[in-house]
Amino acid sequence: MRTTMVVRCFLLSIVCSAAYVMGASMYSTVADAVDAAHRAMWSRMIKDDGIMLDYTDRDGSAVIPSPEECGQSKPNAMGWWTPIENGGFFNGLYLPAVIERYRRTKNETDKAHAKKLASGLMLLASVSDVPGYIARGISTDGKTHYPAGSDDQTHPWFLGLYHYVKSDIPDAAEKAAIIKKMTAVADALKQNRWMSPCDGAFKGQNRGAFSGKGFRDASRLLFILRALYEVTGDDAWLTAYKAAAVEKPWKSDLDRLSICAEGCMRDKEIDIKTQQWIFAGSQASLVELVRLDNDESRCAAYREGIRKTAQFSAGVINMYRDFDNGSEPPFRLLDWRTVLNVNWKPQASMSEATTIALNQLRQVNLIDRTNQIVPRRDRESAQLRDPLAAAYIVAVSGDADIIAQNRQQIEAAIMHYDYPKIYGSLFFFAECAYYALPEK
Template identity: 35%
Template structure:
């Protein structure tokens, strides 16, 4: 595998100068000087443009999980959604991660607006926020946020998850606090956020499916750092949004509540940092656990008690240090890689069977993942070489300047220069925008 840095995009040529263009035309590797002259912001802007060129569902302003290199996408029909084909989780379809991707991307867009203060930044943030609201407003079950909508613009699969509802909430919270929404828009969003969290509370902090008889997918009260961070953030954010004291009271109670085999408080659990292991051997979940790091960042920023804030910071730093080892996975990315990616997911329907509840849907979806990978080896390849190292970098950035300088440094610039956004099939590279504009969070804090 060639570890030389690949070409970057048109704006990068302009930033890098004629010498960089000449090197690219001759097929040579980028020199260190050329990489340094191409800013992180310029490369992230190219990623941003590519997201909007191909990966936005223009009906809703919601992100697709994957599309073809010319934007090709096959949407599930209403019949597919009703029958839970290929599975009730919508896994391996292009509409499986709308709230997840949109919510985290909206955080980056709000920070981008704080830095740039231009009309385009505001407009894009507004559109993604509106898309997240459209998804939630299609739900007839309080606490359930659809992952995406089918070809008819209204049908959806029965299961959401905590990894969808949490970033949906988080992104809209970021948007409300950015100053971008009108007062009317702010009130409408806060009302929807509040009703959703109240519903989750009514379900013992589990995420309901669209049909209650289908069960639940995920909870916020397990004794893990990623669950503790999200749960505490929901409580603290609800107090910030509504000024209702009951949320702050519950936050302080749940913060010190002892749970799990070790009978540790949630604060103690958060201070130990996140773990990134997945279901399979060698599998990692930096992308999903990054939202828990974002929750820790928000909790630390909001905390007025110095000892609690320091505990959160220990968790942020520990999480960043554990993520740092995954940065090297970017070196395995080869722009010349020609692994196949077939956007027609319907071949999975040959393995379909009836699912009575969410547990059966999860089992079917997991059984189909190897079939998906065999047909589309480019998909796990991008997960390994693009998704996980980019989200590892964001986890580090969220830990603060000291961790970023110590653990990331110039590696971010080198990492982004490796990638060719126009050759990506999956949308997870949107997080390049979050990486480039993380400094906007500091502006928000004054």
């Protein structure tokens, strides 16, 4: 009797454990969860101009910076912590997932969504007279934007449009226009020594570059060069790609192929565990390079980097369990004008702008931390953004063994969140992860 009771308790513990791992009992299947995320995304986060917002209230409302605020760099020159901070970044990473969704469904609404995201990316590259500049987002007048560009906005811009051009969605005219724009941006970046230029009062300055010695630098630059050859057929891009692969960046002990082979752990100056979202594009780039390149020595380096990065990210996915859907601390950035502009002052350089922006968020978080509350934005970042980004990094890797070992927790992570209640748009990584997984 005692043995039977022990066995029953053991079996019950397994059932409870499995239920906990799967979580998110509001969904019957992972496909249901993805559809919920998709509905939340398109009912709230995508503006009429086709550009994804960083966050909205639960009814879809958001305080969009005015043209005057963008021109004055309020709250800061990057637009950090506003709803229009990451249009190029988020649109570019999300677009391939929507393209894959359309490939599976052949639903005209999904096709229209992909076209809308692509048009948003094209708009971001068309509102400035600075060659190579990609805006972060657009103000209420349909053209004004914050002055700071960014490598984090520019690389996903290429990634998303590359996948769009390679799909069967755009017609010949749209495809030609996009390729022309991609070429113009790449040419300008090359002329600017692969640095991302700024606009407005910061013309002549740059924010971020692709020429550094980090994993993200190497993987992104090589992808851009190879992608340009793929869409243009211009041998000059292929020659540049091959040369860049064996070149050692300034102050680097390794060439770019060897850097890529080290995976995300190369970038030790970054807290990789809590910054998974900024490595997603690099992983996707290496995966695409393997598909495009017929040189086995280069592909071997890329596969090694993909494997190492996926293995690291697999250990981050389970952080989704810490997110409490019932917890309701305020998302204070909804009122960003009140909480950020109090610490505003004019900025003359990217360094000044960054210092001000970081201090602004620090002061906002202090409001909650003083009352021993973990800020809602921090919760969504640590317990949603990075676990879902990690899930995508593993799913997109194409490594059958790593995916098989982690598919259950990837799907559990996707099913965990009550998407209509999430303020930040980074739950788009749920769709990215799902549509990167091999179909069952």
